[in-house]
Amino acid sequence: xxxxxxxxxxxxxxxYDELARYRAILLAxxxxxxxxxxxxxxxxxxxxxxxxxxxxxxxxxxRTAPPRELFGPWVQYPNVADARRTALIVGAGPAGLFAALxxxxxxxxxxxxxxxxxxxxxxxDLAALNKExxxxxxxxxxxxxxxxxxxxxxxxxxxxxxxxxVQRVLQLFVQHGATPxxxxxxxxxxxxxxxxxxxxALRQSITDHGGEVRFQARVxxxxxxxxxVRGVVLADGQxxxxxGVILATGHSARDIYELxxxxxxxxxxxxxxxxxxxxxxxxxxxQAQYHRADRGQLPAASYSLVQQTDGPGGxxxxxxxxxxxxxxxxxxxTAPGEVVVNGMxxxxxxxxxxxxxxxxxxxxxxxxxxxxxxxxxLKLQQEIEQRACQLAGHTQLAPAQLLGDFVQRKTSRxxxxxxxxxxxxxxxxxxxxxxxxxxxxxxxxxxxxxKIPGYTTNAAQIVGVESRTSAPVRIPRDxxxxxxxxxxxxxxxxEGAGFAGGIVSAAMDGERCAEALAAAxxxxx
Numbered sequence: 001x002x003x004x005x006x007x008x009x010x011x012x013x014x015x016y017d018e019l020a021r022y023r024a025i026l027l028a029x030x031x032x033x034x035x036x037x038x039x040x041x042x043x044x045x046x047x048x049x050x051x052x053x054x055x056x057x058x059x060x061x062x063r064t065a066p067p068r069e070l071f072g073p074w075v076q077y078p079n080v081a082d083a084r085r086t087a088l089i090v091g092a093g094p095a096g097l098f099a100a101l102x103x104x105x106x107x108x109x110x111x112x113x114x115x116x117x118x119x120x121x122x123x124x125d126l127a128a129l130n131k132e133x134x135x136x137x138x139x140x141x142x143x144x145x146x147x148x149x150x151x152x153x154x155x156x157x158x159x160x161x162x163x164x165x166v167q168r169v170l171q172l173f174v175q176h177g178a179t180p181x182x183x184x185x186x187x188x189x190x191x192x193x194x195x196x197x198x199x200x201a202l203r204q205s206i207t208d209h210g211g212e213v214r215f216q217a218r219v220x221x222x223x224x225x226x227x228x229v230r231g232v233v234l235a236d237g238q239x240x241x242x243x244g245v246i247l248a249t250g251h252s253a254r255d256i257y258e259l260x261x262x263x264x265x266x267x268x269x270x271x272x273x274x275x276x277x278x279x280x281x282x283x284x285x286x287q288a289q290y291h292r293a294d295r296g297q298l299p300a301a302s303y304s305l306v307q308q309t310d311g312p313g314g315x316x317x318x319x320x321x322x323x324x325x326x327x328x329x330x331x332x333x334t335a336p337g338e339v340v341v342n343g344m345x346x347x348x349x350x351x352x353x354x355x356x357x358x359x360x361x362x363x364x365x366x367x368x369x370x371x372x373x374x375x376x377x378l379k380l381q382q383e384i385e386q387r388a389c390q391l392a393g394h395t396q397l398a399p400a401q402l403l404g405d406f407v408q409r410k411t412s413r414x415x416x417x418x419x420x421x422x423x424x425x426x427x428x429x430x431x432x433x434x435x436x437x438x439x440x441x442x443x444x445x446x447x448x449x450x451k452i453p454g455y456t457t458n459a460a461q462i463v464g465v466e467s468r469t470s471a472p473v474r475i476p477r478d479x480x481x482x483x484x485x486x487x488x489x490x491x492x493x494x495e496g497a498g499f500a501g502g503i504v505s506a507a508m509d510g511e512r513c514a515e516a517l518a519a520a521x522x523x524x525x
Contacts, residue, residue, distance in 0.1 A: 002063035004029040007056070009047065015055035016297040029061040038062040045186035046298065051291050053298065074175045075105065081210030083109040085521050086242040087514070088232055090219050090256075092116075093147025094503045095248035095494025097202045098169070099510035100211055106518040110211040111240065113232070115218035115253075116144030118203075119196040126151065129331055130421040133396040138218060141332045141342060142252040142468065145215065146199035148332075149503045153324045153345040154190030156182055156504050164508030172507075176201035179347075187302070191347025219256070222263055228488040243524075244517040248493040248510060251471040252334050254378055256496065260475065261375065265487055269367065269374045270474040270498050273321065274384065275359035275441055276429060276462040277341045278403060279418060282326050282354040284459060288452045300325035300349040303356070303452060309443040311436055313365055318444030321357035321469055325349050329420040329463055331396045338385035339398050341420065341463050353419040357466040358448075360440045377472025388432045388465050392425050399427035399465075404458035407442050407449075416461050424463060432464050474498030482516035491517055 006028040014020040025039050026032060043058040060066075085108045089096045092114035100110035115138045116122060122144035128134040129141070142148045156170060170188065174180050177198045182188035190198060203213050221233035223241065231241035249256045260267050282300050287293060289301035306319040322342070326349030332342035343355045367376035392399045398420055402412040412426045430438040441462075449456030475492035477484055477499070484490040493499065493513040500506040 004031075004061040004063075005042075005058070006061060007058045009054040009056050012053060012055055012296055012298045015044070015057065021057070025057065025059045025061060031061065031063070036061050036063050038066045040066060041184050043186065044184050048289055048291070048301075053290050053292070072171065072175075075101075075172065077101070077104050077205060077209040078107065079210045080104050080107060080109040083107055083210065085109065086111060087244050087246060087517055088113060088240055088242040089246045089248060090232065091147065091248035091250055091253070091494070091496065092145050092203070092213060093248060093250050093494065093506060094149050095500060095506040095510035095513075096246070097146070097199070097206070097510070098172070098507040099246050099248060099493060099514040100206045100213075101172070101202065102511040102514035103517070104206065104209050104211055106514065108243070108514070108518055108521065110206065111242065112206065112211070112213040113217040113219060113234070113240075114145060114213065114215050116140075116215065118215050119145045119150060119200055129333075129396065133422055135333050135336045135396070137335050138216065140334055141330055142250060142334050145203065146195065147250050148252070148342070148468075149506075150195050150199050151192050151330065151344055152195070152503075153322070153327060153343065154192060154195045154347075155322070155502065156188040156190065157186075158502055158504040164511055166504060166508070169504050169507045173198060176205065189345070189347070191349070192344040193346045219259075221259065222265070222490070224263060224487065227486060229490040243521050244489045244491060246491045246493050246510070246513045246517060247475065247497060248506075248513070249496040251495045252468055253496055254334075257375060257378060257473045265484065265490070266476060267374050268474045268476055269364050269369060269376055270472065271361060271363050272377055272472045273319075273359035273361050273469040274381065274437065274465065274467045275318070275357060275433075276464045277329055277343060277355050277466045278358050278460055278462050279329060279353055279355045279416075280455070280460045282352055284454050285325065285354045285452075288454060300354065302354075305358075305448045305451060307444045307447040309360070309440040311440050313363065316363070316440055317361045318440055319359065319361075321359050321466070323354075323356035325354050326351045327353065327355055327419070329355050329418065331398070331420075331422055332468055333385070333396065337389050337394070338382065339388040339392055339396060340385050340465060340467055341398055342466070342468065351419060355419065357469065358441065358444060358462070359466055359469055360437050360444075374473065381467045381472060384433060384465055385467055391427055391431060396422040397425045398422065398463050399429060399432050400424040400461050400463045401426065401429050402458040403445065403456055403460040403462055406462055407445055407456055412461075418461070418463070420463060424461075429462060429464055470501060471496055471498050481520065482513055483520065489520070
C-alpha cells in the first residue's frame, strides 16, 4: 500500500468543491488524477483569522487500495440476553445509551429505563408543545429517547479529552449512521434532523444484542439496603433489581434530585449558568466572521464570546453557550407554568437565523442556600422560569426584547421575526431576570458589540430564559470507583450528576461508568 499524507490550505470555493479538492490534494502529494485510488480526508478546519478565509485540510492519499475500514474497525457486540449480571441504566440520553452499549461489550445485560417516549412518539408531543403550548412532563425537548441531545444541534466538539476516547465515541456515532464528516471537521455536528435516526440505531444495537430499553418507565424510588442500592421502583409500582444502577437522568430531572434528598442520598449544590438566548440574522454573523458580504460555500459562521463582569459577589463570567448557526430557538420547558428556551440546528444549518445562549455564571453564593439548601440553584431556575411564564401570559410565548433596547434600558415597541415557533411577547427582560443578572448581561453584550460589528444593536433580539445550561446539583461519586461515596452500586453519571457538559462528554462518562460497574461486579465475586 503506497500512502502519502499531506496538509494544505485552500480557498473555500476549492475546498468545498469535491473535484477541485481532490485535484489539489493529489497535486500536494506530487500526483496527477488517475495516479491514486483514494483520497481520505482526515481533518478540515476554517481559518478566518485574516481577511482572506482559508480552509485547512489534512488528508491521506492511497496509490493502491486503502484498508477496508478506514473509519473502523466497528465494534462487534456479543449477545448478553442470558448474561448472569445486569445493570439498570436510568435515562436514555447519550450517557445512558453509551453506558448500555459498553455494558454489552463487557458482558453485562443492560436494562435502560427512560421516563419519556421513543423518538417517533416524542415528535407528536413536541408538535403539541410548539403549536398548542401543551407541556408533557415526561415527553418534551429534555425527556425522551436520546435526551436533550436528540433535538439539538448535535454538536460533538468537546474539550474533555482526558475523560475518555473522543475518537471512539465519534466512530460509534458513524457506525450507527452519522456522516463520516464528524471524524474530519474540527467542530463536528450531526444536526437535529439526522440525530433521531442515529439514536434509534443505538437503541437497536442494544436490543439486538440482548439488552432492553423501556419507555415511559419513570423511576420513583431507589431500593436501598444497608448502604447499597439493590434496584429501583418505577412509577407504576414495579420493582427491578440488578448488580448496579447507573443514574444518567440529564440536567432537568428535578424529581430525581428531590427523590435522592428524600431518601437521604447525599447531593450537593453546584455552579451553573443562566441568561437569555440571542437571535441574529445568520448573514450578519457570516459577514462579521468571514469579512465578506456573501459566505459562498462556507458553512454558516459561529462565534464564541466571553467577558468578565462586575457586580454583587465579585466578578462573574458572561459567555456564549450552545451557539446554533443556521438554527432555531425551541421551547425547552419540562413542566406547565414555566418558560425555558434552547437552540438547535439542522445538519445543513440553513436557517436564516443564528442563535446562542448568552449566560451568566451562577455560583453557590448567588443562590439562597440558607433557605433552600442544596436545591438552591434548582429553586432559582424555577423562580425565573415561572416568572417568565407569568409575565408572558401563562403560555409558551417567550418574553423578548430588542438587544439594543435592552442595553439602553428601553421597552421594545415591536420585535423582529423569529425562529421561535410558539411566538414572542415584548417585555423588559429586567423584570424576568432581576437587576443583578440583567446588569451583568448588559456588561457582556456591550463588550461583545466591540468584538463583533453590529452584534449589539436592534438588528438582534434576546429571548428568555436560557436556564438549563447544566445541572444546578452534583451527585457526588468516588473518583476511583465512580460510585456514590455512601451508596455502593450507585453510579452517578453524565450531565445530570454534574460530570459532563455535552453529547460527547456525556457519552464518554457513560462508558466510564459502565466500566466502573463491571469492575465492581468482578470485585464482588
